[in-house]
Each structure stands twice: as structure tokens, then as C-alpha cells.
Amino acid sequence: MAGIDITSFEKGLDWNDYQVGTVCLLHDIGRFDQALLGSFSDIKTGFDHALMGSEMVKNHEFMEFEVVGINKKSVVESVRHHSAFSYQGDDVYAKLTRDADKLALLRTMPEILAVKVEEYSNNGVTEEALRAYKAGTMVRNEDINTKADLLLAWLGWESDFNFSKTESCFVSEGIKEWMMGEVALLGVMV
Structure with missing residues (x-):
């Protein structure tokens, strides 16, 4: 929801709605493996859920991505950097994922x-x-x-x-x- 709230207002960018949905849906995919360790805290588990999630996306073949114009490299970058202390890159979907994650948590x-x-x-x-x-x-x-x-x-x-x-x-x-x-x-x- 937070990602859609942001993109619906930020009209100056040519958002791919499929890409928006994908990065918002997959950004915490690494949490599933982390949950098996008994906590969702990267610090307590020593498990970087963003890195693991980005590797999961990177190593999986998503043929559907190409059909709807989703840039897999951008999805991997978005997942990888969504919870990093800072992000110096210029991928707009990585920036969106960071903001949407923060806004959802803040709410x-x-x-x-x-x-x-x-x-x-x-x-x-x-x-x-x-x-x-x-x-x-x-x-x-x-x-x-x-x-x-x-x-x-x-x-x-x-x-x-x-x-x-x-x-x-x-x-x-x-x-x-x-x-x-x-x-x-x-x-x-x-």
C-alpha cells in the first residue's frame, strides 16, 4: 500500500506498475528463511535478510518479468538495498522500496x-x-x-x-x- 501511495502521487516518473508491485512484494522475501532462526532482527540472527532476498531473486528465473517489462536487475537492487543504512545508487525502484518500507513501518x-x-x-x-x-x-x-x-x-x-x-x-x-x-x-x- 505504501508503495502505491507514493507512486500515485509522484506523477513525474514513468512507473511500471508491475515493477512497483514486484519490488514491494519481494523486498522482504529473505524474511522467510530468517524466520526459521526465531527472529526478524538482522542483528539478533546475524542474517542479512535483504542480501539473502536479493540472492533469491537473482538466482530464480522469472520468465514473467520479461513479459510485463520488469527489470530483474532493478528488482535485485531494490531488494538488496531496501534496508541498508544508506543508498547511493540512482535506481528509482530501489529508492521507492526504501521509502515504502519505511512508510509502512512508520504507520x-x-x-x-x-x-x-x-x-x-x-x-x-x-x-x-x-x-x-x-x-x-x-x-x-x-x-x-x-x-x-x-x-x-x-x-x-x-x-x-x-x-x-x-x-x-x-x-x-x-x-x-x-x-x-x-x-x-x-x-x-x-
């Missing part, structure tokens, strides 16, 4: 936070997380130690959005305001 943050809250301390914010957020960059996973750090990391995704519609949804759907409120409740001023 479910209250539910995710309710589950993850036990993993993090409510005590303060680390200097590294606060510095990264204030600098307008993303917070690195290794710098997330408190609930406030986690919220700043999610808020920091805004600095990595590729499309104006992603930003628009982040603000207009109240996601940013909710997160800023949660950070303030923890006594952290940003």
Missing part, C-alpha cells in the same frame, strides 16, 4: 513500540543518537540503547526519504507528531 510504530518497549531503557538519550538526529542524519543501530534513541532513529528516517509523498504522509498522518510527543514524554528535548 505501525505504535504497535511495534508496544512490543519493543521492553527491550529499551526509559532513561534518557545517548549522546550519539541525539547528535545524529540534530545533525539531520539517521541514527546507527549500534547507537540505539534507550527508548528515546529508538524514537530518534525512527524520526531520523525522515532525512533519508527520497520522495515528497513519503514526507507528506509522515507529517499529515500524524506519525511525526506522535513520535515527537513520545520523545517529549521521555523528557528529551529536540
Whole structure:
């Protein structure tokens, strides 16, 4: 849904709807193997689901891709880079996949936070997380130690959005305001 929300607004690009659907559907294909390890966390499992997923797509023959004009190399790149800390390439579908994944996750943050809250301390914010957020960059996973750090990391995704519609949804759907409120409740001023 997030991918379609973005592409329906970003009219200046000639989107292949089949390619949009494919990258959005397959971006987490590596999670199926990861689930067998008992967690969906790349850090906890030591399993890079994006790399594994891209290899799965790369090694599978999808004859249907050619029929509907899907660029397999672009799908592989989109899957491979969708959860990387940063993406320096220029593939528009890889950028879309990154934004759509972030937007879909951001839309479910209250539910995710309710589950993850036990993993993090409510005590303060680390200097590294606060510095990264204030600098307008993303917070690195290794710098997330408190609930406030986690919220700043999610808020920091805004600095990595590729499309104006992603930003628009982040603000207009109240996601940013909710997160800023949660950070303030923890006594952290940003």
C-alpha cells in the first residue's frame, strides 16, 4: 500500500506498475528463511535478510518479468538495498522500496513500540543518537540503547526519504507528531 501511495502521487516518473508491485512484494522475501532462526532482527540472527532476498531473486528465473517489462536487475537492487543504512545508487525502484518500507513501518510504530518497549531503557538519550538526529542524519543501530534513541532513529528516517509523498504522509498522518510527543514524554528535548 505504501508503495502505491507514493507512486500515485509522484506523477513525474514513468512507473511500471508491475515493477512497483514486484519490488514491494519481494523486498522482504529473505524474511522467510530468517524466520526459521526465531527472529526478524538482522542483528539478533546475524542474517542479512535483504542480501539473502536479493540472492533469491537473482538466482530464480522469472520468465514473467520479461513479459510485463520488469527489470530483474532493478528488482535485485531494490531488494538488496531496501534496508541498508544508506543508498547511493540512482535506481528509482530501489529508492521507492526504501521509502515504502519505511512508510509502512512508520504507520505501525505504535504497535511495534508496544512490543519493543521492553527491550529499551526509559532513561534518557545517548549522546550519539541525539547528535545524529540534530545533525539531520539517521541514527546507527549500534547507537540505539534507550527508548528515546529508538524514537530518534525512527524520526531520523525522515532525512533519508527520497520522495515528497513519503514526507507528506509522515507529517499529515500524524506519525511525526506522535513520535515527537513520545520523545517529549521521555523528557528529551529536540
